[in-house]
Amino acid sequence: MSSSVIDYLATEARLGAQNYAPIGVVLSRGEGVWVWDTDGNRYLDCLSAYSALNQGHCHPKILAAMVEQASRLTLTSRAFHNDQLALFYEEIAALTGSHKVLPMNSGAEAVESAIKSVRKWGYEVKGVPDGQAEIIVCADNFHGRTLGIVGFSTDPETRTHFGPFAPGFRIIPFGDVKALERAITQNTVAFLVEPIQGEAGVIIPPVGYFTEVRQLCTAHNVMLVLDEIQTGLGRTGKLLAEQHEGIEADVTLLGKALSGGFYPVSAVLSNNDVLGTLRPGQHGSTFGGNPLACAVARAAMRVLVEEGMIENAATQGARFLQGLKDIRANTIRDVRGRGLMLAVELHPEAGRARRYCEALQAKGILAKDTHEHTIRIAPPLVITSDQVDWALEQFATTLTLDFS
CATH class of the missing domain: 3.40.640.10 (Type I PLP-dependent aspartate aminotransferase-like (Major domain))
Structure with missing residues (x-):
């Protein structure tokens, strides 16, 4: 983590109300399904600002x-x-x-x-x-x-x-x-x-x-x-x-x-x-x-x-959901979703979902935990098949990790 990122986080902690617990990344730019942090690292946004960015960043x-x-x-x-x-x-x-x-x-x-x-x-x-x-x-x-x-x-x-x-x-x-x-x-x-x-x-x-x-x-x-x-x-x-x-x-x-x-x-x-x-x-x-x-x-x-985003959400959502279901990992308790509104629920003994979200960040994926043991996945509706497949590769390797 660069000194500039540490400075941003320290200033937020010093001056801001502590009513959120964000993932430790400071974003500065977005385009389509991608966002970049202040150090130039690129991530696939799998939260879409809680579905506010269905059309992608900066359409x-x-x-x-x-x-x-x-x-x-x-x-x-x-x-x-x-x-x-x-x-x-x-x-x-x-x-x-x-x-x-x-x-x-x-x-x-x-x-x-x-x-x-x-x-x-x-x-x-x-x-x-x-x-x-x-x-x-x-x-x-x-x-x-x-x-x-x-x-x-x-x-x-x-x-x-x-x-x-x-x-x-x-x-x-x-x-x-x-x-x-x-x-x-x-x-x-x-x-x-x-x-x-x-x-x-x-x-x-x-x-x-x-x-x-x-x-x-x-x-x-x-x-x-x-x-x-x-x-x-x-x-x-x-x-x-x-x-x-x-x-x-x-x-x-x-x-x-x-x-x-x-x-x-x-x-x-x-x-x-x-x-x-x-x-x-x-x-x-x-x-x-x-x-x-x-x-x-x-x-x-x-x-x-x-631009056919609604139809694309149905197509890519089905692809993403099936891909998540195909992952064989002892950490996974359930996979569910409709369209591009998806979730992976982990077994409690697998550890908190936050750790897996942080591991995904290191692989270029930004997702967010909810209720301790669930990872929500909601990329922009402009995501492509190739991007879904790449994301699934990152999830597959991450969900086999043991943070218990």
């Missing part, structure tokens, strides 16, 4: 749209109209089949906005008594880190010493339809759930789960809110992960790759009933729907479709 067409718009108009606030917002609405609605769009900035803001909106819908449309609305969520969920969201997390790391928390949430096991049915009451306004639990370790529900979930929510007039902030925009080999079971959510949350990694952009997509209850002054954001964000998001969506 030239998104960059061009950002530069062009930044030279014209960046921010108006929603006190005035701008010439990018309506176009963004049209294009995202056409792409996803949505009826209403609420633009925000971060994924957590989209989740908070959805919570507010479904509660309002519950009181004004469904007729739930004021103050009694309930939202069902799943254990091991990850929807963000705001105070409202961590209140219904089951991860002690995100909750401890941050309370008191707001009521109004029921927690059930993920992938259990019967548990959902038992939890629904006359005051239930929504079921908020990830199609695949990413932070929990790429946990995929049983086949047919969301088909039954959709039927239950429809039967009980409960809004199905799918948090597609990580799974959406091609990550799983479909535009939206819901398409793997041919269902449609009432409310869909997008973020991360909605800007291709250039700018914080998120959106709540809904039917008319839910977002139709909002009136001027009841919800907003200074930067939400700003012209720079809209121009960037329009370009980010366009390249996903025009």
Whole structure:
């Protein structure tokens, strides 16, 4: 590790809040699937900023749209109209089949906005008594880190010493339809759930789960809110992960790759009933729907479709998944994934996944551990077959190491 890297890390440790534990690499440049550190070493990015970089690092067409718009108009606030917002609405609605769009900035803001909106819908449309609305969520969920969201997390790391928390949430096991049915009451306004639990370790529900979930929510007039902030925009080999079971959510949350990694952009997509209850002054954001964000998001969506990235995610994801399953290593407990959202879970006795991520770094692969024994793998959707095969070689040699 060079002295300059040590200086960067020391300065971060001295001045920054210690709320992250990054891998010990300092990155300075990115292009496509590759990133370079300050010493000039090249790595294959297998995290994609938690799926915010589906289109790859510094995609030239998104960059061009950002530069062009930044030279014209960046921010108006929603006190005035701008010439990018309506176009963004049209294009995202056409792409996803949505009826209403609420633009925000971060994924957590989209989740908070959805919570507010479904509660309002519950009181004004469904007729739930004021103050009694309930939202069902799943254990091991990850929807963000705001105070409202961590209140219904089951991860002690995100909750401890941050309370008191707001009521109004029921927690059930993920992938259990019967548990959902038992939890629904006359005051239930929504079921908020990830199609695949990413932070929990790429946990995929049983086949047919969301088909039954959709039927239950429809039967009980409960809004199905799918948090597609990580799974959406091609990550799983479909535009939206819901398409793997041919269902449609009432409310869909997008973020991360909605800007291709250039700018914080998120959106709540809904039917008319839910977002139709909002009136001027009841919800907003200074930067939400700003012209720079809209121009960037329009370009980010366009390249996903025009350059076949979604189809490539399906093809290369299947190749990557099979290659990981073919690795014969006593360290591996399970391999799972959908599209380019993959995970290798290690046996606890193999040691912590962090050690394997550090060993992968030495071989030119950047991946990240989660929940101690799982390695998440999520490269940009522009990855090629040759790059997948090279990555598999590095994983094969690394996963045979013994750090126990």
